[in-house]
Amino acid sequence: xxxxxxxxxxxxxxxxxxxxxxxxxxxxxxxxxxxxxxxxxxxxxxxxxxxxxxxxxxxxxxxxxxxxxxxxxxxxxxxxxxxxxxxxxxxxxxxxxxxxxxxxxxxxxxxxxxxxxxxxxxxxxxxxxxxxxxxxxxxxxxxxxxxxxxxxxxxxxxxxxxxxxxxxxxxxxxxxxxxxxxxxxxxxxxxxxxxxxxxxxxxxxxxxxxxxxxxxxxxxxxxxxxxxxxxxxxxxxxxxxxxxxxxxxxxxxxxxxxxxxxxxxxxxxxxxxxxxxxxxxxxxxxxxxxxxxxxxxxxxxxxxxxxxxxxxxxxxxxxxxxxxxxxxxxxxxxxxxxxxxxxxxxxxxxxxxxxxxxxxxxxxxxxxxxxxxxxxxxxxxxxxxxxxxxxxxxxxxxxxxxxxxxxxxxxxxxxxxxxxxxxxxxxxxxxxxxxxxxxxxxxxxxxxxxxxxxxxxxxxxxxxxxxxxxxxxxxxxxxxxxxxxxxxxxxxxxxxxxxxxxxxxxxxxxxxxxxxxxxxxxxxxxxxxxxxxxxxxxxxxxxxxx
Amino acid sequence: xxxxxxxxxxxxxxxxxxxxxxxxxxxxxxxxxxxxxxxxxxxxxxxxxxxxxxxxxxxxxxxxxxxxxxxxxxxxxxxxxxxxxxxxxxxxxxxxxxxxxxxxxxxxxxxxxxxxxxxxxxxxxxxxxxxxxxxxxxxxxxxxxxxxxxxxxxxxxxxxxxxxxxxxxxxxxxxxxxxxxxxxxxxxxxxxxxxxxxxxxxxxxxxxxxxxxxxxxxxxxxxxxxxxxxxxxxxxxxxxxxxxxxxxxxxxxxxxxxxxxxxxxxxxxxxxxxxxxxxxxxxxxxxxxxxxxxxxxxxxxxxxxxxxxxxxxxxx
Numbered sequence: 001x002x003x004x005x006x007x008x009x010x011x012x013x014x015x016x017x018x019x020x021x022x023x024x025x026x027x028x029x030x031x032x033x034x035x036x037x038x039x040x041x042x043x044x045x046x047x048x049x050x051x052x053x054x055x056x057x058x059x060x061x062x063x064x065x066x067x068x069x070x071x072x073x074x075x076x077x078x079x080x081x082x083x084x085x086x087x088x089x090x091x092x093x094x095x096x097x098x099x100x101x102x103x104x105x106x107x108x109x110x111x112x113x114x115x116x117x118x119x120x121x122x123x124x125x126x127x128x129x130x131x132x133x134x135x136x137x138x139x140x141x142x143x144x145x146x147x148x149x150x151x152x153x154x155x156x157x158x159x160x161x162x163x164x165x166x167x168x169x170x171x172x173x174x175x176x177x178x179x180x181x182x183x184x185x186x187x188x189x190x191x192x193x194x195x196x197x198x199x200x201x202x203x204x205x206x207x208x209x210x211x212x213x214x215x216x217x218x219x220x221x222x223x224x225x226x227x228x229x230x231x232x233x234x235x236x237x238x239x240x241x242x243x244x245x246x247x248x249x250x251x252x253x254x255x256x257x258x259x260x261x262x263x264x265x266x267x268x269x270x271x272x273x274x275x276x277x278x279x280x281x282x283x284x285x286x287x288x289x290x291x292x293x294x295x296x297x298x299x300x301x302x303x304x305x306x307x308x309x310x311x312x313x314x315x316x317x318x319x320x321x322x323x324x325x326x327x328x329x330x331x332x333x334x335x336x337x338x339x340x341x342x343x344x345x346x347x348x349x350x351x352x353x354x355x356x357x358x359x360x361x362x363x364x365x366x367x368x369x370x371x372x373x374x375x376x377x378x379x380x381x382x383x384x385x386x387x388x389x390x391x392x393x394x395x396x397x398x399x400x401x402x403x404x405x406x407x408x409x410x411x412x413x414x415x416x417x418x419x420x421x422x423x424x425x426x427x428x429x430x431x432x433x434x435x436x437x438x439x440x441x442x443x444x445x446x447x448x449x450x451x452x453x454x455x456x457x458x459x460x461x462x463x464x465x466x467x468x469x470x471x472x473x474x475x476x477x478x479x480x481x482x483x484x485x486x487x488x489x490x491x492x493x494x495x496x497x498x499x500x501x502x503x504x505x506x507x508x509x510x511x512x513x514x515x516x517x518x519x520x521x522x523x524x525x526x527x528x529x530x531x532x533x534x535x536x537x538x539x540x541x542x543x544x545x546x
Numbered sequence: 547x548x549x550x551x552x553x554x555x556x557x558x559x560x561x562x563x564x565x566x567x568x569x570x571x572x573x574x575x576x577x578x579x580x581x582x583x584x585x586x587x588x589x590x591x592x593x594x595x596x597x598x599x600x601x602x603x604x605x606x607x608x609x610x611x612x613x614x615x616x617x618x619x620x621x622x623x624x625x626x627x628x629x630x631x632x633x634x635x636x637x638x639x640x641x642x643x644x645x646x647x648x649x650x651x652x653x654x655x656x657x658x659x660x661x662x663x664x665x666x667x668x669x670x671x672x673x674x675x676x677x678x679x680x681x682x683x684x685x686x687x688x689x690x691x692x693x694x695x696x697x698x699x700x701x702x703x704x705x706x707x708x709x710x711x712x713x714x715x716x717x718x719x720x721x722x723x724x725x726x727x728x729x730x731x732x733x734x735x736x737x738x739x740x741x742x743x744x745x746x747x748x749x750x751x752x753x754x755x756x757x758x759x760x761x762x763x764x765x766x767x768x769x770x771x772x773x774x775x776x777x778x779x780x781x782x783x784x785x786x787x788x789x790x791x792x793x794x795x796x797x798x799x800x801x802x803x804x805x806x807x808x809x810x811x812x813x814x815x816x817x818x819x820x821x822x823x824x825x826x827x828x829x830x831x832x833x834x835x836x837x838x839x840x841x842x843x844x845x846x847x848x849x850x851x852x853x854x855x856x857x858x859x860x861x862x
Contacts, residue, residue, distance in 0.1 A: 058653040237641035247642040
């Protein structure tokens, strides 16, 4: 009865685990041999423990106003180290290009002058904020945290589905998923060298501190949340706790004289960096929606005055717009002079009348996405839509083609998932998270694999009630290490690397005799490198007693 | 520490203590109904409801009403279930300062309430009371074991202590005010968890003035009014310490400290006979002290966050 994966159906799409029935792909061989002997019931029993852990810890996602546990599937997703290094490079490359683009949009605008991207694309975007023009962040970083959504197509190649540069959520589940999995399936971790994810909060805090206004030696970072009713509140609390920073709401902040402070029991305390998880529109009632009660009035002026850093920067939305997405490969070539490592999904802009007509004619074979939508809202998947939806869609597209892009449907890859005590294929995507500290873009090894739990469902989104999987990036095997030579405490070895290449500029005078004499005796007694040392030493200092 | 978080911790302390004390009181009450053959159920229930601040017409009062109001009412923070939910809601907003264990313990408690309620309806409420006592002990135990002794801790203990003063005073009032439907002193002692310490202290025989004295004035029993006031005063003194450093020389710095300190001094330096002679008035005073102190704490520490109204230019 055992044999968990028997009868697992393989479809047209790429399957993450199996190349052919019963034949796991290389990164999965260990997982396969560990799980295969288990029965569905045993795995289901462990899955119950897993979900109980989540309920107890209050790992939730507020969906449609209700606090719900975020389902975690027990079968992990595994990514080999070679595949991962492609993702890592591709994501970092994209982040650098988009950073450059944002700096350009809110600065000189060369990309428009060079006719790479039409200016209208940016100025018609709802996320372009004039208020951010000329606001140069202290260390130049606008995209402190990003989540680049990837999917794997039928050929097994990762493609970028969309960029999230505003406040991508989900990283807390990456951290809690790992913690829960290690407690429920410890033996699996014993057999694999899975790269850890717990570093993330530390990396994020370092990046936030690095972005503090100049001249602040020990910056105070706060995490600004819309409050407990926000869908990602769990994440805000977890990150604040693990970074050891205050989790503030808009009403906790006060801005006066261009300085942002928080109200504490000891009076007001200065704030230097705000990692905000509030949309631009709600951030500052002075500049944006004046009816916002979750923001803090005056915070943008304080940022313009260079007194506080807002992370991620205001106005990043122009660069993760679904329409701009179609230009990102060009931006990578333009700013970095490189070819994109990760390709886009095949996408059509509706800017030419011919394209619009062609799209309208083939609505039933395309995926239409609203440019401003996020979280899977408003997407119409042509091959699955009924007549009426398509007719309504055609009317909307004809009236404002700028609001839509058309994509050829991608057969999202599938991954084995525990459904009602049985393993079945479900569609997955991947959101790697990248942290930019100004000198380096660090990609969290793993990222969030989201899984669409209803059979055949293609929209994989936590706001659409999806689940997630722990995502394992397997470390590269260590280069074979020679057995360490037996340690001999009496032996001190020097190599030429131990010596500074440049001779010291000033002669420090005769070295301290005792220590030097002692070490030299040992050298004489033991090593043949003595000659080199003496030569160097003598040559460099000119005075070594040798 | 953020004012909003401080307020949450203060109220977590109050709500968890309230759930604990209410569970103890109800447990004794339901046992008494079963054990005492001469009890007038209606009057006992009406008294209890009035005492806990949820009066109802005497003819409607019965055990079911008592349990519905004081144990199962999810909407009211005076009921066990409501208080625990409110504590958990506060903890949800303060998750980054509470230790993960405290949060988890409150969350598990909250999640288990529906099941506990069903169990209580089926097998009698005792299991629920036991569960609540254990869970609140766990929350405070975890706080004791995992929280730094910083402001957060002080606010939590302050809330707990003030709530305890209030609840013990209420419990004493039942005995003093209710006349012949009143529970015996033994029961009053039991419902504040003081019965066994009392017996060990006075070696047997429960005597009315001794029992009242014990619950009001004992320095060593942690649930006595005096001990709780002293604890609250200690927290306030610690919280106000900055003012002492800054050279505040007359009296105490905060209004809350003054209110609590005065009540404590009254108990400490007044003769026991004098207190007992006017017990009803004293108890009433103590309850008012608690609400005044709570208000003063709010004004002093939490109102930094008075809601702010933003009027855009031109919309004036």
